[in-house]
Amino acid sequence: MPPKKPSLYSLDKTHVAFAASGFILLVGLVWMVLQDSSREWKGWQRKYMAMMQERAQTELKETQAKINAEELKKLQAELAEAKSTVVQHRAEIQKAQNELDQITNRFNKVKTEYQNLKQFQDSDRYFYEEYADHHEDEKARVYDKRLKDREGELAQAKLKFEQITAEKEAKEAEIKTWTGREQEVSKKITAMEMDVTLAEGKISKFTPSLAKEILNAPMLDFIHPSLQIQQIVVEKLQDDYYFAKAQKVDRCITCHLGIDQKGLENAPQPFRTHPNLDLFLGSNSPHKLEEIGCTTCHGGSGQSVSFTTAAHTPHSSEQAKEWAKKYDWKALEFWADKMLPLNHVEASCAKCHTGTVDVPQAPKLNEGRRLVTEYGCTGCHKVEGMDRWKVGPSLAHVQSKLDGDWIVRWLQNPKEFRHSTRMPRIFNLSNASDPESLDKNNAAISGVAAYLMKNSDPVTLTAPVGKGHAENGKTLVETIGCLGCHTVGGQSANHHGPELSGLGSKVKPEWLYSWLKDPKHYNPNTRMPSLRLSDQEASDITAYLLADHNEKFESDRPPYVKPEVVADMAVSFLTGTMRHEDALKKLNAMSPEEQLEFVGSKVIAHQGCFGCHEIKGFEDAKPIGTELTYEGTKDLSRFDFGFVEIPRTRQAWIFQKLKDPRAYDRGKVKPYFEKLKMPHFEFSDEQADAITTFVLSLQKSSIPLEMQKVLDSREKETEAGRLLVEKMNCQGCHTVDGVEGRVRSIIEDAGNAPPILDGEGKKVRERWLYHFLKGPTPIRPWLKYRMPTFGFSDQETHSLVTYFNHLSNVHERYVEDETPVTTPEHVKQGGPLFTQLQCIKCHQAHPDAALSSSFLAPNLEMAKDRLRPDWILEWLKDPQVVMPGTMMPGFFPDGASPLPDILNGDATEQIRAIRDYLMVFNPDEKPAAAAAGAKDRKNTAT
Amino acid sequence: MKQSLKTFALLMTAAYALSHPAWAASVKGSVAFAGAAPAPKTVNMAADPTCAALHKTPQPDEDLVVNSNNTLKNVFVYVKTGLEGKTFPAPAEPVSFDQNGCHYVPHVVGVMVGQPFQIINSDSTLHNVHSLAKESKQFNLGMPIKGMKIKKTFEKPEIMAKVKCDVHPWMHAYVGVLSHPFYAVSGDDGSFEIKDLPPGKYTLEAWQETLGTKTVEITVPDSGDTAPVQFSFGS
Known part of the structure; x- marks a missing residue:
């Protein structure tokens, strides 16, 4: 046995070490390969195949x-x-x-x-x-x-x-x-x-097969796997990765495999068909999948193929929990552009659809935009491209309308006076309810009232003429059109103007009377129109509206204002621009009233009251709120969540802000005038949700112009009219542009309802419409509802006429008012036709009171100036076609005339004759016309 | 196609008639009114002097007419179920619907789908016939000439299609549109008769414009007539 060579290490131990590490490496390699090939999306694709196989089998059986x-x-x-x-x-x-x-x-x-x-x-x-x-x-x-x-x-x-x-x-x-x-x-x-x-x-x-399994096996799956990542490369769009832009690549369809397949509408997610394929995704839809992709509308990380990293965003904490359980979902902390939760997805419509009053098929976005307009948000928050009017009443002459005391009590909490008011609460909110702040609030409120009383001009008021009859006033309010904008005494179809409650605790009879007689006298810019009330009518309505009192509010006393708090506040304002010593000097030079007024002016400037109200001295003041033009794409790090425990998303922040505007001050120590100052509107959850969708829609668009919806000049004109129709609440009374006149819901007899204006552009002459809008005169004298005199400017009137024309596809302005080519023969034959068809039975110039309004019709004397000649022909041919459901009967059923002896019984010729006759018709010459008719009838009698 | 269908239907019904000798069975009955008859209401024709001049006495409101024998007039009685799957050709002769004395005569009338509905104006004033049918296409026809006639048809069965005159608000009538001919309207003595009903089990329904509907199950035997059917409405 050879002697063991002396060595520095033990060979046996080395073998063991090598064997062990080799084994560990092998296990590590296998584990790595398996780990790499086992992906979340493959599981979904397998599930999809199984589902589709099952479906195909059912289909096979059925077929x-x-x-x-x-x-x-x-x-x-x-x-x-x-x-x-x-x-x-x-x-x-x-x-x-x-x-x-x-x-x-x-x-x-x-x-x-x-x-x-x-x-x-x-x-x-x-x-x-x-x-x-x-x-x-x-x-x-x-x-x-x-x-x-x-x-x-x-x-x-x-x-x-x-x-x-x-x-x-x-x-x-x-x-x-x-x-x-x-x-x-x-x-x-x-x-x-x-x-x-x-x-x-x-x-x-x-069906799975061995061959497929082999192709999908780890290490071999690079050849031709049946499980593959699917993607859409959107040619014209790019994703912005800060400092680098890359072509948009959406891999959502890797798991959402049935998204553009019909028939999977009820399949479980993620395989369900996208709703409304004709509008979205479909190859004939305006939003083709290959042109728009997924993340353009939904947001999120298009390149990711796992549930969490795709940045799915739940719409509620319940959904978050459900997802965590089902998909192992976690909130992505460092991904800025998360997916929009489904309840806000309409916000993306505005990436391409801008410049229109409404976006088709986006009800929530539209509702949000409507609320923003209604509540005057843009008074404080600039939104480019959204120029709106001041929504509150003008305070330029407020001293003639209200007393200072009333303003003080009102500002404490407007909803206490009138629950439905849109005036938000500004003072005594959560971040300013400590005793010190309450003192300051009271001083601020009194200051504002003092400023307004001092800095408004009086207007001459007229006392009501005679004694007003409240009972009669009530009838008038309910029948002449007030309900077209206001809610009064439980009758509610509209809330465009303020609810008319508690007025007895608010204004003086002479103010209300003068206002009703001529609203523009008090405020030239008011949207309130004149209903051309007689003195007695105005007196009656005044009596009725002033009979309603708010006793609780009347019993409120204005709180005590501490003079030292007023002085203190004045100094703190003054020291903003001067040294403390000078400030004190200046203060001492002011009387207590002047101090109060000074504080008031500063509070108005601080709170931005002029965003909604016209206030003397603030004509050129700039809005005070954060500009919201790009709020939907503002970096998340720029939202201050304070100490409020909500998900770190834009939508959660905005919603919270709308529900409790001062919440983000919670737990913070701030001086009085540095506290958050957005007032409290008391929005419902639905309202706040809709406004959130709208605010999210305010984005810096990354979509190239050619892919956006660009309005042509006609569409722009239509939209301008649409905005005016919204501003003046035309649809409060009239059915037009796809909206039913709101007041119709509380009118029993359709014959008493304000007219339907669909097709108006085709029906009436431009010139007539223009002058009618400028100064309405009754067309249907039996109608108690009055078309108000709005006092439209020339431009507004023109805009409305154009709007009606465009809605009816009438564009040839220069053809308008061309007199029709009437022939003497047609005019002559028209007379007897007019008599024999008994047109005058309903179209009476001075209708008999005994007749019910459902069959009264406009005085035809107006026809020649009012109606487009071609429209009369269409109308007479078959009124039901022009306006389904109309009371006007057809006299030429199936193109046949009941009178064979006039103009050879030719219906078309007879219609023409009636039209031509109307062009010269004058009811004062009725006897002659009737006589001519009678004579003719005798001649043609069979 | 339509013609051949019609012929087919005729042949089938003929064959059916031959194999069933009791083809001519008729269902008779009457509609009673339980309780005291309400005081008859009248209509005010003052709005149109032409109408007012036609009558010396105030005209009764026809919404609810109780006959002297405590039966109801103008009740529409028809076979509601039991005829499923059978088709019946629409007769070519028209149903007449007259505007006479500023009334619709008859006030309640039945017509088959596709059968001509002849509207007549016997008055020398303007009437308009405004059909408020929900199933069939609505029409609103002006009839200014005395004696003029217009034919219309209804496309789908409907119980009942309302017809009114906008010029004379008191004038309205109801049209029962059916896909078979087995209906009747109760008369001045409250009786009705549905003729030629083939043997089988049926549900009969009686419709009154203010009192609603009542149903009765009947069986038409293979031979002999059916026992009289009694409907009864309460006030």
């Missing part, structure tokens, strides 16, 4: 059941018979086939000859034309001759070609007499079994 077995049997019998025919005639078929082959040979030859000749001819013609054009007559003549020489040959070739074609077709037909039946029947059978074959194909596609 098999659908096949009519009897018919199939019959067809198979027929096929057998047809086949035996073929066998019987095999010799003939063979012979015919041989002949056909020969014919085909000849056919090809003839065809080539003919085509060659044609080409030569075309070529020569080209040269001939070239030379002729260059006046090289000699050469041209040569080619001309060639052309003529070849003409005969060509004609003959064509004839030959046609002959052989016919011969070939005849032979083919001959063969078909034997074999045609077989082909036909087997085609039928194939068609019948088509669905089954398709289903079988599907099954084999989704």
Whole structure:
């Protein structure tokens, strides 16, 4: 035994160490490979295949059941018979086939000859034309001759070609007499079994097999795996990865495998079909999957293929819990652009759809935008492209309307006076309710009231004429149109204007009376229109509205204001611009009233009251809130969550801010004037949710202009009109533009409802509409509802007329008001028609009070100035077509006239005659017209 | 196609008639009104002098007409179920619907789907016939000429399609549109008769415009008539 070589290490131990590490490395490698190949998305794809296989099997069963077995049997019998025919005639078929082959040979030859000749001819013609054009007559003549020489040959070739074609077709037909039946029947059978074959194909596609498993096996899955990452590369869009932009790649369809497949609407997620494929994803939809991708609308990390890293965002804490359990979901902390939860996905519509009042099919976004307009958010928060009006009443003359005491009590908490008010609460909120702040709040409120009383101009007011009758006032309020904007005494169809409650505890009779008579006298910019009330009517309404008191509010006393707090606040404002000593000097120079007024002006500036109200001295003040133009893409790190425990997302922050605007001050120590100052609107959860969607939609768009919805000039004009219609609440009364007149819901007799304006642009003349909007005159005197005088500017009126035209697809402005070509004959025949069809029975100039309003109709004297001549023709032809459900009966059913003796009984001619007659119709000449009619009737009587 | 269907239907019904001798069974009955008859209401025709001049006495409101024998007039009685799967050709002769004396005559009328519905104006004033049918296409026809006639049809069965005149708010009528001919309207003595009902089990329904509906199950035997059917409405 050789002596053991002395060594520095033990060989045995080394072997063991190598073996162990080798083993560990192997296990590590295997583990690594397995780990690498076992991916979340593969599991989903396997599940999808299993689901689809199951579905295909059900489909197979269904399609098999659908096949009519009897018919199939019959067809198979027929096929057998047809086949035996073929066998019987095999010799003939063979012979015919041989002949056909020969014919085909000849056919090809003839065809080539003919085509060659044609080409030569075309070529020569080209040269001939070239030379002729260059006046090289000699050469041209040569080619001309060639052309003529070849003409005969060509004609003959064509004839030959046609002959052989016919011969070939005849032979083919001959063969078909034997074999045609077989082909036909087997085609039928194939068609019948088509669905089954398709289903079988599907099954084999989704059935797992050993081959597939091998191709999907770890280390081999680079060759041609059936489980693969699926992706959409969106050509025109890019993702912004800070400092680098990359083409948008969305891999969502790796798991959302059925997203664009019809029929998976009820499948479990992630395989469910996207809702509304005609609008989204579909190849004919405006939002094609391959052009828009997924993350353009949904947000999130398009390149990721796991549930968590794709940045799925739950819409509620319940969903978060459910996801954590089901998908092992965790909130991604460091991914800024998370997916939009489904309840806010409409926010993405605004990436491309801008400049319109509403975005089609995005109700929540639209509701959010409507609320933002209604509550005047843009008064403080600038949003580019969203210029709105001041939503609160003007305070420029407030001293003639309210007393300072009322303002003080109102500002304590506006909702205490009127629950439905949109005026938010500004003072005494959660971050300013400590005793020190309460003192300051009281001083601030008194200061604002003092400032407003001092800095507003009085207007002359007129006392109500005579004694007002409240009972009559109530009837007027409920019937002449107040309900088109206001909620009064439990009658509620609209809340465009303030609810008319508690006015007896608010304003003086002379103010209300003067306001009702002429709202623009008190505030030239008010949206409140004039209803052209008589003195008595205005007195009656004043009496009715002032009878309602808010006793609780009346019993409130204004809180005591500590003079030292006022002085203190004044100093703190003054020291902002001067040294403390000078500030004190200045303060001492002011009377207590002046101090109060000074504090008031500073509070108004601080709170930005002028965002909603016109206030003297703040005409050019800039809005005080954060600009929101790009709030939806603002970096998350720039939102101050304070100590509030909510998910770190934009939507959670915005929602919280809307629900409790001062919440983010919780636990913070701040001086009085540095505290958060957004007032409390008391939005419901639904409202706050809708506004959140809207705010999220305010984004810096990354979409190239050519992919955005760009409005053409007509659409822009329509939208301008639409905004005005919203501002003036036209749909409070009128049905137009897809919205039913809101007041209709509380009117029983449809005949009493304000008219439907669909198709108005086609119906009335532009000139008439323009002047009507400027100064309305009654068209339907029986209607108690009055079209108000809004006092539209020329531009607003023009905008509305254009809007109505566009809605009706009437665009040719210059054709307007062209008088129709009436003929004397038509006018003459129109009279008796007018009489015999008894038009005047409903279209009365001075309607009889005994008639119910459902069948009264406009005075036709107006027709010539008001109606478009072409519209009258359409209308008379069949009123139900123009306005379904109208009370106007058709007099020419199925294009037939009931009067055969006038104009040969031709309905079209008669309609024309009535129209022409209307163009000259004057009810004062009725006796003459009637007499003419009577005379005519006598002449034509049968 | 339509023609051949009709012919087929005719043949089938003929074959059916031959194999069933009791084809001509008729269902008779009457509609009683339980309780005291309410005081008859009248309508005010003052709105149209032409109408007012037509009548010397105030005209009764036809919403609820109780006959002198305590039965109800204008009750629409029809086979509601029991005829499923059978088709019946619509007769070519029209159902007449007259505007006479500013009333609709009759006030309640039945018509088959596709059967001509002839509307007549016998008054010398303007009437409009405004159909408020929910199943069939609505129409609103002006009829200004005395004696004029217009034919209309209804496309789908409906119990009941309301027809009204917008010019004369008191004027309204109801049309029972059916896919079979087995219906009747109770008369001045409250009686009705549904003729030629094939043997089988049926549900009969009686409809009154203010009192609602009542149903009765009946069996038409293979031979002989069915026992009289009694409907009774309470006030």
